[in-house]
Amino acid sequence: MATYGRGAARFAVRVSAAIWREEVERFAVRSPARVAAERERRRLEDDGLSVEDLQRCAADGAAGTRLGGLVKVYVPMTRARASQQPFGFVLSAGRDDRGLYLALVAYGERHPRPGTRSVYERAHKRLHGRYPDQ
Numbered sequence: 001m002a003t004y005g006r007g008a009a010r011f012a013v014r015v016s017a018a019i020w021r022e023e024v025e026r027f028a029v030r031s032p033a034r035v036a037a038e039r040e041r042r043r044l045e046d047d048g049l050s051v052e053d054l055q056r057c058a059a060d061g062a063a064g065t066r067l068g069g070l071v072k073v074y075v076p077m078t079r080a081r082a083s084q085q086p087f088g089f090v091l092s093a094g095r096d097d098r099g100l101y102l103a104l105v106a107y108g109e110r111h112p113r114p115g116t117r118s119v120y121e122r123a124h125k126r127l128h129g130r131y132p133d134q
Helices: 017-023 032-047 119-128
Strands: 002-004 008-014 071-075 087-096 099-109
Touching: 008 032, 008 087, 017 099, 032 071, 032 087, 032 099, 087 119, 099 119
Parallel strands: 008 099
Antiparallel strands: 002 008, 071 087, 087 099
16 A cells, blocks of 8 residues: 555555556547546556545446456546446556555446446456356
8 A cells, every 4th residue: 555645545556558458548539438537547546546536346236247356436536426427447456565556457438328338347357258248
């Protein structure tokens, strides 16, 4: 765990270049989803995330996702109501010689239109090798 500013405990966040390409760069350059993710990336990597920023993912989601132990952050990362934050980052905890950190697992729409995979389905696939309905 890293500490930043005002003594608040924060988790460092690591973003793999390969996962960023797969999760964010799949969106058009000026799309709202990509613009929102790119705006938040610097804050994630520079400032980390506090416990208050995080919400637990459902261990067993309604769409068949299994994301126990993962956390999510709504994007844009503001104090607005969740319904005003259409995108999300899903992250997993890790530990190395520098301490605890969060790593990006998936990014995308939280509740997309039919035919588009949600960020939660994408996270499920990354963890389990297939989408929950496969």
